[in-house]
Amino acid sequence: xxxxxxxxxxxxxxxxxxxxxxxxxxxxxxxxxxxxxxxxxxxxxxxxxxxxxxxxxxxxxxxxxxxxxxxxxxxxxxxxxxxxxxxxxxxxxxxxxxxxxxxxxxxxxxxxxxxxxxxxxxxxxxxxxxxxxxxxxxxxxxxxxxxxxxxxxxxxxxxxxxxxxxxxxxxxxxxxxxxxxxxxxxxxxxxxxxxxxxxxxxxxxxxxxxxxxxxxxxxxxxxxxxxxxxxxxxxxxxxxxxxxxxxxxxxxxxxxxxxxxxxxx
Numbered sequence: 001x002x003x004x005x006x007x008x009x010x011x012x013x014x015x016x017x018x019x020x021x022x023x024x025x026x027x028x029x030x031x032x033x034x035x036x037x038x039x040x041x042x043x044x045x046x047x048x049x050x051x052x053x054x055x056x057x058x059x060x061x062x063x064x065x066x067x068x069x070x071x072x073x074x075x076x077x078x079x080x081x082x083x084x085x086x087x088x089x090x091x092x093x094x095x096x097x098x099x100x101x102x103x104x105x106x107x108x109x110x111x112x113x114x115x116x117x118x119x120x121x122x123x124x125x126x127x128x129x130x131x132x133x134x135x136x137x138x139x140x141x142x143x144x145x146x147x148x149x150x151x152x153x154x155x156x157x158x159x160x161x162x163x164x165x166x167x168x169x170x171x172x173x174x175x176x177x178x179x180x181x182x183x184x185x186x187x188x189x190x191x192x193x194x195x196x197x198x199x200x201x202x203x204x205x206x207x208x209x210x211x212x213x214x215x216x217x218x219x220x221x222x223x224x225x226x227x228x229x230x231x232x233x234x235x236x237x238x239x240x241x242x243x244x245x246x247x248x249x250x251x252x253x254x255x256x257x258x259x260x261x262x263x264x265x
Contacts, residue, residue: 020045028057034220051222065229069187069254070114116261168245175237178255185256186232188240193223209246214239
């Protein structure tokens with residue numbers, strides 16, 4: 001009975017892979033949302049299975065990380081290989097394992113562990129923190145020209161603030177510049193899954209800030225109820241700017257080449 005179930009499962013997986021698996025991964029690589037991919041498939045495939053395949057593809061290609069970038073986990077997947085094992089009767093077997101390249105350095109230090117330079121991005125500009133010293137890098141410090149239409153205004157709470165358009169433009173320019181500087185090697189933390197499991201109403205409110213295509217992308221992924229880290233591509237930059245404009249973004253960006261960890265608030 002167990003063998004029959006195993007055979008049915010293996011046959012189902014084979015059929016799914018031949019009919020849909022490759023197409024799903026290809027469309028995911030092109031940036032399609034789960035909903036878009038489901039609509040493109042000629043073979044009927046459950047939505048949940050499409051979600052699972054897309055999620056795994058994003059993990060396999062490094063678009064998504066489950067561990068914080070620079071922690072020594074998740075970025076260096078290494079190559080697959082076979083290892084020989086013997087049981088207590090002396091019989092040998094081979095098992096496929098993923099071996100990490102590099103391993104551990106002398107002194108026990110892990111590969112890919114980054115000692116981050118901490119930064120903060122806020123309404124007053126970027127704040128670089130180094131020990132006791134704080135370096136403020138605002139618009140005036142950089143010599144940026146400030147349009148008369150981009151003056152400080154009073155927020156509804158009565159505190160000094162800036163217009164939503166100005167906030168978004170400043171963040172959009174900053175993220176684009178940093179991603180170019182880092183050759184696209186940048187990530188942003190994503191708390192969608194954590195928020196959805198903790199406060200569904202707040203999650204729905206956050207989604208409402210995004211446009212239809214952005215909502216489709218975010219809601220189509222099974223965020224696993226935990227903080228994840230998504231590559232800071234063009235789409236995620238635009239999502240971050242939308243949420244920042246609405247005062248709903250409290251995430252952290254990781255710029256790998258310049259080794260900067262920037263808190264957005």
